[in-house]
Amino acid sequence: xxxxxxTAFIFIILGLLAGNLAxxxxxxxxxxxxxxxKERNLYSPLNQINRDNVKKLEVAWTYNTVHKAEYQANNxxxxxxxxxxxxxxxxxxxxxxxGEEIWKWDPGKERSGRGRARQRGLVYWENSxxxxxxxxxxxxxxxxxxxxxxxxxxxEFGENGSIAxxxxxxxxxxxxxxxxxxxxxxxxxxxxxxxxxxxxxxxIFNLIPRPxxxxxxxxxxxxxxxxxxxxxxxxxxxxxxxxxVYVATKTAEPDFYGGKRHGKNLFANCLLxxxxxxGERLWxxxxxxxxxxxxxxxxxxxxxxxxxDGKKIDAVAQGTKHGRLFVFNRVTGKPLWPxxxxxxxxxxxxxxxxxxTQPFPTKPPPLMRQNYTEADASNIxxxxxxxxxxxxxxxxxxxPFPAPSLKETVMFPGYDGGMEWGGGAAxxxxxxxxxxxxxxxxxxMVNIKRPDGSRIIPGEKDYLIHCGACHGLDRKGNLVAGFPxxxxxAKRKTRAEIDLITRQGGGxxxxxxxxxxxKRKAILDYVLKENxxxxxxxxxxxxxxxxxxxxxxxxxxxxxxWLDPEGxxxxxxxxxxxxxxDLNTGEIKWKVVLGEYPELTARGIPPTGTENYGGPVxxxxxxxxxxATADEMFxxxxxxxxxxLWKAKLPFSGNATPSTYMVAGRQYVVISAGGGKSxxxxxxxxxxxxxxx
Numbered sequence: 239x240x241x242x243x244x245t246a247f248i249f250i251i252l253g254l255l256a257g258n259l260a261x262x263x264x265x266x267x268x269x270x271x272x273x274x275x276k277e278r279n280l281y282s283p284l285n286q287i288n289r290d291n292v293k294k295l296e297v298a299w300t301y302n303t304v305h306k307a308e309y310q311a312n313n314x315x316x317x318x319x320x321x322x323x324x325x326x327x328x329x330x331x332x333x334x335x336x337g338e339e340i341w342k343w344d345p346g347k348e349r350s351g352r353g354r355a356r357q358r359g360l361v362y363w364e365n366s367x368x369x370x371x372x373x374x375x376x377x378x379x380x381x382x383x384x385x386x387x388x389x390x391x392x393x394e395f396g397e398n399g400s401i402a403x404x405x406x407x408x409x410x411x412x413x414x415x416x417x418x419x420x421x422x423x424x425x426x427x428x429x430x431x432x433x434x435x436x437x438x439x440x441x442i443f444n445l446i447p448r449p450x451x452x453x454x455x456x457x458x459x460x461x462x463x464x465x466x467x468x469x470x471x472x473x474x475x476x477x478x479x480x481x482x483v484y485v486a487t488k489t490a491e492p493d494f495y496g497g498k499r500h501g502k503n504l505f506a507n508c509l510l511x512x513x514x515x516x517g518e519r520l521w522x523x524x525x526x527x528x529x530x531x532x533x534x535x536x537x538x539x540x541x542x543x544x545x546x547d548g549k550k551i552d553a554v555a556q557g558t559k560h561g562r563l564f565v566f567n568r569v570t571g572k573p574l575w576p577x578x579x580x581x582x583x584x585x586x587x588x589x590x591x592x593x594x595t596q597p598f599p600t601k602p603p604p605l606m607r608q609n610y611t612e613a614d615a616s617n618i619x620x621x622x623x624x625x626x627x628x629x630x631x632x633x634x635x636x637x638p639f640p641a642p643s644l645k646e647t648v649m650f651p652g653y654d655g656g657m658e659w660g661g662g663a664a665x666x667x668x669x670x671x672x673x674x675x676x677x678x679x680x681x682x683m684v685n686i687k688r689p690d691g692s693r694i695i696p697g698e699k700d701y702l703i704h705c706g707a708c709h710g711l712d713r714k715g716n717l718v719a720g721f722p723x724x725x726x727x728a729k730r731k732t733r734a735e736i737d738l739i740t741r742q743g744g745g746x747x748x749x750x751x752x753x754x755x756x757k758r759k760a761i762l763d764y765v766l767k768e769n770x771x772x773x774x775x776x777x778x779x780x781x782x783x784x785x786x787x788x789x790x791x792x793x794x795x796x797x798x799x800w801l802d803p804e805g806x807x808x809x810x811x812x813x814x815x816x817x818x819x820d821l822n823t824g825e826i827k828w829k830v831v832l833g834e835y836p837e838l839t840a841r842g843i844p845p846t847g848t849e850n851y852g853g854p855v856x857x858x859x860x861x862x863x864x865x866a867t868a869d870e871m872f873x874x875x876x877x878x879x880x881x882x883l884w885k886a887k888l889p890f891s892g893n894a895t896p897s898t899y900m901v902a903g904r905q906y907v908v909i910s911a912g913g914g915k916s917x918x919x920x921x922x923x924x925x926x927x928x929x930x931x
Contacts (some may be wrong), residue, residue, distance in 0.1 A: 309912025376407030427468025601824030660853025697764030865892020
């Protein structure tokens with residue numbers, strides 16, 4: 239079928255022309271765009287699988303990618319072929335009806351080498367006449383163009399088949415006409431567009447404004463020369479008819495101390511509307527000012543239409559890690575409901591200037607608790623209740639915007655949401671569906687001066703700031719979160735291998751291609767030689783003049799989930815929920831628990847929900863499909879009521895967003911099951927479900 243990748247509703251038109259989407263003779267229907275369409279609304283008009291027959295769903299086929307890592311791909315299906323990126327960034331083409339392998343592309347044979355970081359999707363493009371076709375994928379800071387028929391690199395693209403992005407990609411870009419618009423992870427913030435045929439850059443929008451650009455005065459004068467972060471890693475959405483691309487951006491770095499980046503820091507933590515043809519800013523809204531809490535906008539903006547006062551409004555909805563949903567007129571940028579600036583706690587760290595207020599939408603209501611109070615102490619057991627009660631009294635929570643401090647506090651909502659990268663789904667009725675985490679974390683800063691007042695070497699300081707949050711201030715790592723120890727790294731990897739990882743990224747680590755060579759060398763020296771200190775940094779000799787006091791400098795104490803002694807979230811359930819929000823009225827339509835721990839259910843505890851990663855898909859069949867949970871289940875809910883209709887066990891947790899499509903009149907739902915989150919087992923399986931033939 240010829241594909242014009244603008245909206246899922248194209249499939250409705252094709253279905254009407256062909257007869258009936260639900261019939262046995264229905265045409266094939268693709269899933270050719272990441273998250274279902276350029277609107278990123280995760281909606282499908284397919285209805286062969288529906289409320290009446292969903293209980294008959296069965297496994298149609300499975301495929302094992304072999305690679306065991308965070309396999310989080312939302313897979314593309316085009317002309318009966320499924321394309322999936324594995325955990326090592328191989329691209330695999332399968333028969334979408336049988337799971338039979340057609341071809342496999344190995345980036346290890348290209349200048350990028352194999353990738354290590356998670357990859358959540360691909361970009362498919364074809365011209366309006368269907369003659370030219372390309373599959374675009376990012377590996378190790380490079381963007382490659384492949385032939386979808388053969389998997390061979392298209393050597394006419396860029397330099398022998400690829401272009402150097404200078405940053406990694408974990409979510410794909412979006413295509414407007416013949417332009418590929420991308421963000422990235424790591425490096426200096428920018429949104430860029432490239433010619434999809436030649437690979438030549440067509441425009442760039444600087445997210446850390448240069449002199450003379452709007453927002454330059456929201457940073458220190460020369461911040462654009464050295465500031466990092468802000469990259470829009472979670473993906474973009476597109477209003478193709480109007481030619482507007484919507485971009486959700488990241489926190490400025492360092493994430494938790496902003497003493498060297500005073501100001502609001504535009505365009506960090508912003509929803510931006512840009513002219514897709516030129517990159518010109520049309521409007522923006524900053525959802526977090528001068529972020530100190532790693533509150534990146536975690537999911538792509540969702541485009542949908544709502545009705546208010548009898549008028550149809552084309553809207554854009556942006557989810558957040560603190561469980562708030564911001565909704566705007568997508569053309570004007572005007573909020574659909576008032577947004578209020580409210581005071582938030584201020585930092586007591588020397589040199590920090592926390593922003594005094596943060597924006598809070600008046601509607602919809604928050605989709606999760608906004609505070610951890612004593613009433614939220616865990617009720618899993620009497621002992622756990624007392625332990626969590628004691629901890630919250632010693633390390634109180636101060637709501638969604640606590641000020642980083644040397645004193646420990648409970649961070650709730652947590653660093654991983656609220657909402658996460660799986661994003662939300664939206665149906666034509668203006669209902670928005672999203673899964674939510676309610677996991678408490680701990681927040682604490684550390685003073686990176688030594689207790690004796692001596693100076694630390696540059697490599698040690700830069701390690702604490704850039705690496706310590708993940709690998710630990712003591713370099714002992716955090717294996718539960720997927721961050722390896724670095725104390726004996728020299729016994730496992732050469733310096734050249736470590737240097738390559740710092741440039742390209744690996745595992746959960748983004749690349750730092752823009753970091754200066756001097757800083758990178760200093761960090762490597764510190765990590766590989768441990769506590770080696772140069773002569774000028776050693777303690778002064780007796781009788782030497784006192785050193786000039788240095789300004790205080792701080793580093794984040796690390797990402798720490800707060801778990802009870804049994805390993806469960808240290809808060810009263812629910813720990814994960816699935817929500818339906820009516821964006822016509824701004825009210826929550828329904829909320830249900832998402833996930834359970836069978837061993838707790840067996841103890842008589844009602845389903846608690848679990849930490850969840852990956853999003854839902856909503857269909858015209860009245861269904862909501864979602865994996866995401868830590869219990870390795872795949873579930874289907876009634877989209878109108880939230881009632882659970884069906885569930886099945888996956889080989890590993892489905893920490894990905896499913897895709898649904900039709901081949902030869904049979905509707906399939908497929909999900910990548912890789913696990914690896916929430917301390918669960920990991921693998922690399924694809925599982926497709928369908929009704930019996």
